[in-house]
Amino acid sequence: MHTKKTLPNLFLFLKIEKKELRVHTTIHTFFFDIIYMHTNYDLIIVGAGAAGLMAATVAAEKDKKILLIEKMDQAGRKLRITGKGRCNLTNTSPLKDFITHLGSDGRFMRNAFSKFFSTELMTFFEQKGVPLNIERGSRVFPKSGKSLDVFLALIKDLERNRNITILKNTSVARIVTTTEGRVVGVELKDKTLCRAPKVIMATGGKSYPSTGSEGEGYEMLKQLGHTIVQPVPSLVPLVTKEPIPEELIGFQLKNVSLAVMNENGGKIGEYFGEMTFTPNGVAGPIVLSVSRLITRMVHEGKNITLKLDLKPALDVTTLDKKLIRELNENGTRVLKDALRLWLPAEMIPLALSNIKIEHYKRLNQINANERKMILNMLKNIIFHIESTRGWDEAIVTQGGVNLKEVNPKTMESKIVEGLYIVGELLDLDADTGGYNLQIAFSTAYMAANDCFSKD
Ligand SMILES: Cc1cc2nc3c(=O)[nH]c(=O)nc-3n(C[C@H](O)[C@H](O)[C@H](O)COP(=O)(O)OP(=O)(O)OC[C@H]3O[C@@H](n4cnc5c(N)ncnc54)[C@H](O)[C@@H]3O)c2cc1C
Structure with a gap:
């Protein structure tokens, strides 16, 4: 019984223990070790x-x-x-x-x-x-x-x-x-x-x-x-429903915040730091943290929204005062160019798609509602999450x-x-x-x- 059980196993062992087998020289040691090692x-x-x-x-x-x-x-x-x-x-x-x-x-x-x-x-x-x-x-x-x-x-x-x-x-x-x-x-x-x-x-x-x-x-x-x-998948880039303008792909934002909203619009998290853009969404350190919070919800089909705040250090009132001052000081400039006052050049196409104001309007013609739109764009760019990227990432x-x-x-x-x-x-x-x-x-x-x- 013992032999019956051990012998086939010896051959299995021969297959897997190539390294050990090379070391032993005598037949005696060889078999002794096979039995010893295998069992x-x-x-x-x-x-x-x-x-x-x-x-x-x-x-x-x-x-x-x-x-x-x-x-x-x-x-x-x-x-x-x-x-x-x-x-x-x-x-x-x-x-x-x-x-x-x-x-x-x-x-x-x-x-x-x-x-x-x-x-x-x-x-x-x-x-x-x-x-x-x-x-x-x-x-x-x-x-x-x-x-x-x-x-x-x-x-x-x-x-x-x-x-x-x-x-x-x-x-x-x-x-x-x-x-x-x-x-x-x-x-x-x-x-x-x-x-x-x-x-x-x-x-x-x-x-x-x-x-x-x-x-x-x-x-x-x-x-x-x-x-x-x-x-x-977690600690993974996110795919947004909004297209990412070509100028933004690979561009890194520093000192921004991302608030995470659930289906009912309730805030479930907020992260401050760096992020970047990919051809189909967002990535970078704070996005990875966000992904950990929302990945299961996203995979269950829940609607998750991110709110990007480009000026987290300034509250709405302070930022509004700053805007009023700068709109007055730069009254003859057109909006499309003047956005550089508040944003990196790469962000301008995304900013323009978020504000419904004629791109060549002069700043001294911007009314209170339009100023609110600019303010809202600086504090609240919305991204709807389509999915996460896959296992490879x-x-x-x-x-x-x-x-x-x-x-x-x-x-x-x-x-x-x-x-x-x-x-x-x-x-x-x-x-x-x-x-x-x-x-x-x-x-x-x-x-x-x-x-x-x-x-
Ligand atoms: C790009 C990247 C960067 C990371 N950087 C960090 C970091 O800096 N700090 C940090 O804390 N974490 C980091 N992580 C996460 C961390 O690497 C993992 O959490 C950790 O490696 C998990 O260890 P593990 O041994 O459980 O699994 P793994 O490291 O994945 O090892 C599992 C092993 O099992 C083997 N295996 C699988 N199936 C079988 C099978 N059927 N038979 C035999 N073997 C099998 C696999 O080939 C693999 O070698 C990073 C992950 C990635 C992908």
Whole structure:
């Protein structure tokens, strides 16, 4: 019975353990190791992104046999492009502020952050030889300005560690469990079975699918009974119903504010800072923040409106007084040219389409109603949101594995014993600023620590 079970597995193992096989010279060692390795993976980690690499690093300290499976030809593809290639790996704002950037689900992370937060993460990387810098907005980057250094700090030690086998170009298709609901391993796309009593799922979300995260983890977990909160693209540019004049595409506005209005015209948020224009809508830092607030509503078909205030530092009364003065001082100029008094040249076509005044009217002929129109244009340019841009442009996924089904102290599934779920796969997302990577690293840390806590 034993031989029957073991032999086919040996051949499966031969297929997946090429790296190990090269190392061994004698037949005896060869077979001993095959049997030992194959029957004794202590942990399988699926996905070698930010979370998977951290989980493997932490688990490696426990001297256990670990199999890390990555479907792409390289690990950490997304990690390497984070922060525009600079990797904003965390944020040093205090916990109570940090948590607010995760929204209402931030509570789920309290346990994880009490064990492994920004201070611990920074120490972790500095000890691995990656000096860090804290920049504007408490954002943390490697001093070198290279995300590659963060990636290398993780992968180098893993590649050197004989207890860890990294399989690249290998896709996991299914999580294998007993009928009692205990994890026993994973099945690869080519039907190979890899066994372990613990599995950490770190397959990421659906954003930037070219990096490997295509949402496969959701399906695998759904098959085991997990509920998936519908994933929608977040931290993503927005498509407006209003066309964007050609002159504006790529143009950046600074120190403006965007108010977000729901279907009933109620204000649900306001963001101050920089934004830019795309061929079919708006993008840039404050638009990404807006997208996080509205993406689910937009995908549910709700009507959302943005109000752009070009002069947020001036209230309506002050701005009106300024307008009256400047209209008088420049009475002989025509409106089309005089708009330069209040706006960058690139904004003029959009401004003119927002005010129904004859373009060549002299300023000294502008009446009170028309002045109100100009005032309104400066404080309230309206954009109706058609949709968000797609997964290729979304920095994170909103939605994922229902947090109620995961133990926040361990990241273990409440449905399948021995199965852990970490990183962007969870229904957790945050603003830009280093919060999302900290979520990935902290959840991975918790899972990897819990895996062997009872051994
Ligand atoms: C352009 C960009 C810039 C960003 N910049 C920042 C930033 O500066 N700071 C920040 O905090 N956050 C940033 N983020 C977000 C952050 O990168 C993610 O939240 C984080 O990488 C999530 O980590 P993860 O390990 O859960 O998933 P991922 O990093 O997506 O890793 C998942 C891994 O699983 C693998 N995988 C998937 N399915 C399978 C399968 N079936 N079998 C085997 N392997 C599989 C994938 O190939 C991938 O390698 C950025 C995101 C993008 C797209």
